[in-house]
Amino acid sequence: MTAPRIPPLDPEHLAPKVRDLLAALPDAALRTANITTTLARHPELLAASYPFSRMLLYAGTLPDRDRELVILRTAHLAGSAYINAQHVRIGRLAGLTPADIDRTTAGPGADGWSAHEATLLTAADELHHHACVSEATWQRLAQHYGEQQLIEVSILAGHYRMWAAALNSFGVAPDPAPPTAGREATDAAG
Template sequence: MTAPRIAPLDPEHLAPKVRELLDALPDTALRTANITTTLARHPELLAASFPLSTMLLYAGTLPDRDRELVILRTAHLAGSAYIHAQHVRIGHLTGLTPAEIARTAAGPGADDWSAHEAALLTAADELHHHACISEATWQRLAQHYGEQQLIEVSVLAGHYRMWAAALNSFGVTPDPAPPTAEREVSDATG
């Protein structure tokens, strides 16, 4: 797609109800992000989507690094340039190296993943392709996680798969990297 099917609203033209929702976001960059300003065209859906998205990203039980591995693999599998670009930035902040982020595209069979990391990536693959985590993968994850975290892995992958389908269909383009994120990525890569 060369242009969005549904263009983001100019932040200056947001309805007061939408502005109120956005002002409550913990991440100020998200207030003007293309995903947010596109969804602002459907204020009820925008409002309904915030609680789960916010919980998974800011208050989940998974370690941040593990969460980002699942999201990056899901974004790759779903072909979501938007989610991938956003979570490359977030992944760096959680301690993922540029090489690890790039390696998520190769999947769980790539060299240098720990057994636990490979299980997370396998779970993302299985959820994407079969809508179910296999028993073997579930048992490997259960060696590190309790019930809440196991639930969260499944919901996290499904949530980002849903957003990938929507964003790909809308034609939402990646946001420009903030100058500090560009510097952090540059510093991390050498």
């Protein structure tokens, strides 16, 4: 796609309701991110989706590293340049090395993953391709996770698959790299 099908709104053209909604978001990077300014065209959806996305990203029960492995693998499988760009930055903050990030594209069979990490990537693959985690993969995940974390792995992969489909369809371009590497500058991940 050479141009967005649904372009981000110019901040000067935001309706007062949308300006108020964006002003309530916790950081400037998120207020101006392409995902946010595109969703600003549907204020109710933006308002409803933000708390759920934020919960998964910052208040979930999965370790940060595990969460980012699932998101990056899902972004790769779904061909989402937007999610990938955002979560490369967030993944680094979560402790992923550049080699880890590169290896997510190779999948669970790549050398260098722990057995648990390979299982997480396998779960992301199965959810992407079959909309279900196989029994064998589920049992391996259950050796490390409780019920809440098992629920979260499936919801997380599905949530980012949904966003990938939407962002790819809308033609949302990745945001420019933030000038700082701080967590506030990367909150725009969606």
